[in-house]
Amino acid sequence: MRRRPLGALVLTLLLSSLLLVAPRPDTAAAATPITVTQAIATQNSSVATVRGYVVGQPTATSTVVTSGFPNDYALALADSPGTTSTSQMVYVQIPSAFRASFGLRSNPSLMGKQIDVTGTLAAYFSHPGLKDGTAFAVVGSGGGGGGGTDPSIPAGYYDPAAGKSGAALATALHGIIDGHTTLTYAQVWEALKVTDADPNNSSNVIEFYSGRSIAKTTNGGDPDDWNREHTWPQSHGGFGTSNGPGTDLHHLRPEDVTVNSTRGNKDFDNGGSAVAQCPDCFSDADSFEPRDSVKGDVARGLMYVAVRYEGGDGFADLELNDSINGSTAYLGKISVLLAWHAADPVSAAERARNNLIYGSYQGNRNPFIDHPEYAESIW
Structure with a gap:
């Protein structure tokens, strides 16, 4: 990092x-x-x-x-x-x-x-x-x-990070959010039906990139189903779907099968051609750009991953960099993600999802939702 x-x-x-x-x-x-x-x-x-x-x-x-x-x-x-x-x-x-x-x-x-x-x-x-x-x-x-x-942040939760910046802040945050309760990949299906439920239709979830509301029961692998999108691709770290980064709700989201396939394991950057079934999304040979209203959400989820997974629990040390190269255990581009983080501030829905993951599933929080200023201090 x-x-x-x-x-x-x-x-x-x-x-x-x-x-x-x-x-x-x-x-x-x-x-x-x-x-x-x-x-x-x-x-x-x-x-x-x-x-x-x-x-x-x-x-x-x-x-x-x-x-x-x-x-x-x-x-x-x-x-x-x-x-x-x-x-x-x-x-x-x-x-x-x-x-x-x-x-x-x-x-x-x-x-x-x-x-x-x-x-x-x-x-x-x-x-x-x-x-x-x-x-x-x-x-x-x-x-x-x-x-x-957010008033839902437990008192003292971020005390170990107080007054720190740079590498010291990242280390403190890792200590705070490390050791969370992990889910199986099967449990992720059911959790996403709750964390990403459509507030206007309790029978549906909202697909992350496309914004489409789709029935919770249509999860699977067929075209127009929704599946489990790893915003930090499994191939950028080789972590698979065993309990750990491959099942961490802070960066997993529901997404249309076709759109998920278009994104693949590409880094995030601006530009490219319009993506079918994903309004305001763009992609080229090696990068993907989501719609504006979730760009900050993408950035903060990836920042969480980079701080949470530091190589000490059997998984690779996952790091953000400023390259578009597909290197194992690295994901980019941090300069673009920081710009997205600033342009698309934390929303009430994002805070509510963070609280739900903390209280009902994993017992840890995304620090970059609770304290957006941490991002500029670390990267």
């Missing part, structure tokens, strides 16, 4: 440990919100969850606009929704994974709402700030949309 070096993070932590500062919120306490006033007074690169009201978008050190928002990159928080003095505000940098849900140009209705943001207390726009956010949530609702924190 292509992971970012930890040198800058290690240096920051070493320097922080040498500074004599006032008591500060640390990683373990980051889940307990502090006020904006406390955040302004604690600009020491520690990690904290800050609770405040959205009062505008900073565009300069002493300028915050309250309408006509130019982009989704930042917001300002204050302890009171009526605050106008920038000296009483903390400026929040919004990572790309959260912009669709918490950027003010896209979500002007956030003005005046109280939110919790977890990030690093460090200057932004040369002003007291909160950077590199790892969680955004509207207080009382568990999230502001696609990138918000």
